[in-house]
Amino acid sequence: xxxxxxxxxxxxxxxxxxxxxxxxxxxxxxxxxxxxxxxxxxxxxxxxxxxxxxxxxxxxxxxxxxxxxxxxxxxxxxxxxxxxxxxxxxxxxxxxxxxxxxxxxxxxxxxxxxxxxxxxxxxxxxxxxxxxxxxxxxxxxxxxxxxxxxxxxxxxxxxxxxxxxxxxxxxxxxxxxxxxxxxxxxxxxxxxxxxxxxxxxxxxxxxxxxxxxxxxxxxxxxxxxxxxxxxxxxxxxxxxxxxxxxxxxxxxxxxxxxxxxxxxxxxx
Amino acid sequence: xxxxxxxxxxxxxxxxxxxxxxxxxxxxxxxxxxxxxxxxxxxxxxxxxxxxxxxxxxxxxxxxxxxxxxxxxxxxxxxxxxxxxxxxxxxxxxxxxxxxxxxxxxxxxxxxxxxxxxxxxxxxxxxxxxxxxxxxxxxxxxxxxxxxxxxxxxxxxxxxxxxxxxxxxxxxxxxxxxxxxxxxxxxxxxxxxxxxxxxxxxxxxxxxxxxxxxxxxxxxxxxxxxxxxxxxxxxxxxxxxxxxxxxxxxxxxxxxxxxxxxxxxxxxxxxxxxxxxxx
Numbered sequence: 001x002x003x004x005x006x007x008x009x010x011x012x013x014x015x016x017x018x019x020x021x022x023x024x025x026x027x028x029x030x031x032x033x034x035x036x037x038x039x040x041x042x043x044x045x046x047x048x049x050x051x052x053x054x055x056x057x058x059x060x061x062x063x064x065x066x067x068x069x070x071x072x073x074x075x076x077x078x079x080x081x082x083x084x085x086x087x088x089x090x091x092x093x094x095x096x097x098x099x100x101x102x103x104x105x106x107x108x109x110x111x112x113x114x115x116x117x118x119x120x121x122x123x124x125x126x127x128x129x130x131x132x133x134x135x136x137x138x139x140x141x142x143x144x145x146x147x148x149x150x151x152x153x154x155x156x157x158x159x160x161x162x163x164x165x166x167x168x169x170x171x172x173x174x175x176x177x178x179x180x181x182x183x184x185x186x187x188x189x190x191x192x193x194x195x196x197x198x199x200x201x202x203x204x205x206x207x208x209x210x211x212x213x214x215x216x217x218x219x220x221x222x223x224x225x226x227x228x229x230x231x232x233x234x235x236x237x238x239x240x241x242x243x244x245x246x247x248x249x250x251x252x253x254x255x256x257x258x259x260x261x262x263x264x265x266x267x268x
Numbered sequence: 269x270x271x272x273x274x275x276x277x278x279x280x281x282x283x284x285x286x287x288x289x290x291x292x293x294x295x296x297x298x299x300x301x302x303x304x305x306x307x308x309x310x311x312x313x314x315x316x317x318x319x320x321x322x323x324x325x326x327x328x329x330x331x332x333x334x335x336x337x338x339x340x341x342x343x344x345x346x347x348x349x350x351x352x353x354x355x356x357x358x359x360x361x362x363x364x365x366x367x368x369x370x371x372x373x374x375x376x377x378x379x380x381x382x383x384x385x386x387x388x389x390x391x392x393x394x395x396x397x398x399x400x401x402x403x404x405x406x407x408x409x410x411x412x413x414x415x416x417x418x419x420x421x422x423x424x425x426x427x428x429x430x431x432x433x434x435x436x437x438x439x440x441x442x443x444x445x446x447x448x449x450x451x452x453x454x455x456x457x458x459x460x461x462x463x464x465x466x467x468x469x470x471x472x473x474x475x476x477x478x479x480x481x482x483x484x485x486x487x488x489x490x491x492x493x494x495x496x497x498x499x500x501x502x503x504x505x506x507x508x509x510x511x512x513x514x515x516x517x518x519x520x521x522x523x524x525x526x527x528x529x530x531x532x533x534x535x536x537x538x539x540x541x542x543x544x545x546x547x
Contacts, residue, residue, distance in 0.1 A: 002344065009341035009350075013334050014327060021329040021370075092322035095290050096386070099313050100342035263282065263291045266320070 006102065010110035011117055019118075033072070033122045037129045040064040040191050059222075065130035066218050067190035069123040070149065074156050074188070074210045075181040076122070077115030081160040082167045082177045084111045089171070089268040098265065104256050105249075108164060112157050141220030144227045144234075148220065151237035152213040158244025159209075165248070165255035171268050189214045209240040269420040271435040272428045274445035274523050280428040281321070283445070284396045287426070288318045300394060317387030321398045325383050328372035332363055332382050335371060336389060343390040350389075357385040361415055377408025384415060395419050397427040401434060413438060432516040436460075442515075446523045456515055463518040465498040470507040477502075482524035497521055 020026055044060040088094035088107075097107040127137065163176040185191060187201055188210040194202050205211045216233035219225035227234065259265045272280040285291040286298050289309040298305045300312045326335050333354050340350025358367040361381040371379060380400060387395055400416055401409040417438060419425050429435050435442060436456050444452040444459065452459060468485075476484065476492050483496035494501060495517065501508065 002346075005341045005345070005347050005350070008347050009338045013330060013338045017334065018327060018329045091327070092320065092325045093327070095318070095320065096339065097342070098290060099288065099316075099318060100339070101310070101314065101344055102342040106342070257292075260290060261292045261294075263285065265290055266322075 006106065006110055007113070011114055015114040015117070030125070033125050034129060036068055037065060037126055037133075040068070041133060059135070061133055062130065062135045062222050063193065063218065064191040065126060065133070065135055066221060067188075067214055069126040069130070070152065070214060070217055071184060071188060071190045071210060072119040072122045073116060073149070073152055074159075075184055076119050077112055077153075077156050078160045078163045078180045079177050080115035080118070081108065081111050082163045082174050084114075085164050085167045086172070086268065089266060092266060095266055098256070098260075104252070108161055108252060109157075112153075112160050115160070116153055135222075137221045138224035140224040141222075141226065144225060144230050145217050145220035147227060147234060148213050148216040148230065148237060151234065151241055152209060154241040155209040155237060155244045158241065158246070158248035161248030161252040162244070165251035168252075168255035168259050184208060184210055187211075209237055209244070212236045212240075269417075269425045269427070269439045269441075271439035271442045272426065272445060273430070273432070273435055273442060273519060275525065277447075278445040278523070279448040280445055281398055282448075284318070284398050284426065284428060287312075288316055288396055289313055290318075314390070315392055316394045316396055317390070317392035319380075319383050319387045319395070319397045319400060321402050326371050326379065326386070329370060331368050331370055332358055332374070332385075333367040335382065336385055339386050339389050353389060354385075357388055358382075360388070361385045362411065375404075375408070377404040377412065380404055380408070380412055381415060384412070384419075388419075392423070394424045394426070397425065399428055399430070401429070401431065409434075432514065432519055436515040444519065444522050452518075452522050459518045459522075460513050460515050461518075463497055463513045463521050466495065466511050466513040466517045467498045467501055468509045468511050469494045469496065469501045469505040471502070471505050475502055475504060482520055495520075 041061055041064075044064070084107075085094065088097065097104055100106075102110075131137070159176065159180065163174055163180075166174050166176055183204075187197065187205045188208045189205060190210070194205050194211065197205060212233050216225075216230045216237070219230055219233070256265075272283060274280055282291060286293050287300055287305060289305050289312050292306060301315055303312050303315075305312050327338070330338065333351070336354030336357055337347070337350045340353050341347065343350075345353060355364070355367065358364045361384055363378060363381055363385070366374065366378065371382060374382065384395075384397070384400065387397075397416065401412050404412065413434060416425065416427065427435075427438065439456060441455055442453065442459050443450050452462060454462075471492050471494060473487070473490055473492050476494070480494060480496065480500065480502075483494040483500070484492055485495045486493040491506060495511070497517070498508075498510070
């Protein structure tokens with residue numbers, strides 16, 4: 001009951017009601033979900049899908065559609081949490097989360113869930129556009145894809161917490177959010193196959209949970225691979241989550257304690 | 269009802285934030301109802317409701333009802349409980365008619381009353397109010413003061429204010445602060461009595477020493493009107509008239525700053541805005 005009420009508060013009231021009240025922004029956001037699909041579709045067509053396929057991607061359209069659909073879970077959620085914190089500082093409402101029994105951990109958790117919810121719509125739209133472009137997703141891989149997506153979200157939650165911790169200290173200018181919103185498209189196996197990257201960048205790519213998640217998601221959704229076949233990817237993502245979640249929560253807590261000690265909770 | 273008064277930078281807001289657990293004390297200890305604000309912060313938070321001073325404080329795109337419902341849920345209420353409590357509080361603060369309006373359409377006074385309603389959402393025993401009437405018009409101030417007065421029924425209220433009339437009207441006890449220290453405490457009448465016998469005196473400008481500058485209420489260029497305790501007014505005043513002491517007189521005496529560079533600002537039409545002597 002408590003969780004449902006909080007989902008109503010965070011997802012419907014503070015999330016959807018506020019988001020939808022900025023209609024122009026809402027329309028532009030939805031356009032920003034769909035337009036890159038066509039951009040990369042025509043890029044693939046112009047460059048020749050065959051050339052890209054030689055890098056071991058299979059069909060390039062299906063490659064980037066899955067990449068774009070799930071990349072938002074990482075970049076947008078991390079940006080959402082840090083932007084949310086910054087907004088609350090500007091509104092003067094952050095202190096009221098600290099005072100409430102929900103606390104700042106509740107704030108982090110439900111803000112992340114809002115990010116995930118918004119990106120689930122984003123992912124569904126992009127996958128639907130993919131279907132319209134002729135991609136066939138295999139239902140047999142849905143369970144494995146769900147497990148991989150859940151682990152991706154868990155590790156993203158940890159990174160979002162670290163990003164929130166940085167915002168609490170720097171107020172503006174967030175390298176974590178910047179990295180994940182900018183470089184993941186290039187290096188996260190999203191629209192460029194890792195094989196297309198210079199060798200030294202591949203090692204950076206391997207340190208990003210999204211790289212592994214997309215490999216698994218493509219295997220599951222496009223080739224119908226099950227949990228057993230994707231166990232190595234699932235193990236790597238679980239390891240990422242085991243590191244990022246405790247590290248994220250610790251840094252988030254330290255950042256809030258520091259803000260309380262320095263009296264900078266409401267500064268922006 | 270306790271009031272914290274003092275000049276800007278005295279530490280009033282910092283003290284309220286320490287008591288509400290938002291700031292950790294750098295030294296010393298602070299207790300709310302016997303509970304250490306550091307080691308028992310969660311319990312303290314359940315007991316207090318805070319109203320901070322800010323232009324915003326709420327989700328402007330949401331209605332008053334939605335704002336209060338949101339905070340009610342943060343305090344562990346179900347959606348229906350929070351909504352019902354929100355409606356009840358909107359009536360208490362006189363915003364029942366505007367509950368469904370987005371708060372971006374609220375006046376500053378209405379926003380302030382809604383902020384007070386938010387502090388009451390979990391029915392706390394202690395309310396901390398930081399300058400509750402700052403920046404709102406006289407009629408709205410009166411409504412907010414009436415609301416604040418009604419809060420003290422069965423609760424402890426601690427407020428900060430720069431308006432001495434407001435403090436005198438509302439509070440049972442007053443703490444005067446300066447530079448992070450409490451320099452005087454007592455009931456309004458006890459604090460007022462610290463001013464002793466108060467006079468209004470007209471002096472020649474050259475007779476006003478820097479130490480007296482905090483008592484200046486009018487400066488005509490050649491003569492200066494002081495309102496000060498009788499024993500600080502120098503001899504040779506052009507005119508002296510005894511007046512009824514007010515809280516502001518005691519406040520200026522206790523917390524006001526004097527000194528060589530603290531002279532009243534003056535403005536002359538067509539001239540510059542200057543500090544100190546005649547233009």
